Amino acid sequence: MSGDLRELLSRAEAAVDFDRVEFERRDSGDFEDELQSQYAAYIISCALSNILKRSGIRIDYAAGYSMGLYAALFHAESVAFEQGLDLITVAYEMIRSAATGIDFGTGVISGLDNGDIRSIVSRRKDLEIINVNNRHSFLIAGFSSSVTRALKTAKKMGALNTKFLDLKLPYHSTAMRDVSREFYGYCSGMRIYDPSCCIISTVDAREITSWEDVLGDLADNIYRNINWLAAMERMVSAGVDAFVECGPGKSLYRISQFIEGGFSVYHLAMLQDLLASDRVCSHEDALDLRRA
């Protein structure tokens, strides 16, 4: 375990009800509890962010997948580490409270295209596509019974895989519009700084460059559907040719295999390769440049 992670784990323990023992036991950040999972992913992402910065890797753009927004804001120095934990907690509690009594479900469908998925969700009013991962992978959400039925339909249509996910809270669902307003009110009372690098919104791929934009995106992220594919395409079209996945695992690395463009994605296990590559300017390189 790196010193960065150790330090952040201690700070998280002090700030929120984070189960460090369980975290260390699981070693992957993959909790059964949704809130603990979010804490774990956030802490790991922030630790990686610190390592990147210390290694001299300058980031032009940041984007956060789903609740990864808070880690992106931490990286962009728009919020402090403890503020990010607080935002995760408050968003979770607000959504949980609003969704009490609703049998909500989320599912993933792989192997169909956007048109197929749209035709499936159009059959039930409560269904929506809450995230477009790439051109072959989609997250849908709605009442559990509707999601189950939609997954069966998808399978019949030729989906290579469908899976009902263990996500019970309706993040990114339009049903959370009121929660979004409440969350906006909460965030308005926080000290949020202009991002030090451009953040790409996963809601509509817009550039977020001011604290006012951040505030808007925090609220949007609660109730608006997200489109990871569009955010990635936006960055690729801006010329980004190297991405670093700051988080546990390599889900985004794998999702990116189905996104067009000449770019590389480095996940956690590839970080050493990146740091050793000529894409990263070493201290000696920098001195040479200075002398030249």
Added chain:
Amino acid sequence: MAKIESGTREEVRRLVYEFFSEECEVPVDQLNDGTNVIRDLEGDSLMFLELLEVFKKKYGLNVELKTVGKYVVKHPAETIGAIIAMTMLIIEHENRIAELD
């Protein structure tokens, strides 16, 4: 339909083993045809999509994912051996795989 040459099966076998070894971070010598990708390697659907993409590019295959999906519903392939066999069928029949029993 892609032409199956004498070395194709061995090439497919090697690529499939290398793919799962790298993706699942398991040494190749710990894998065998009976290894269940979902249960033993904690793999998921995106891996199969990725693998399919690799072969589509490598052999210039004209095959729709939906067609493969419909075939998989009838003929689930969860072990490495079954995935190799199915990949060979996809290379051989492309979209006509749907016509197979």
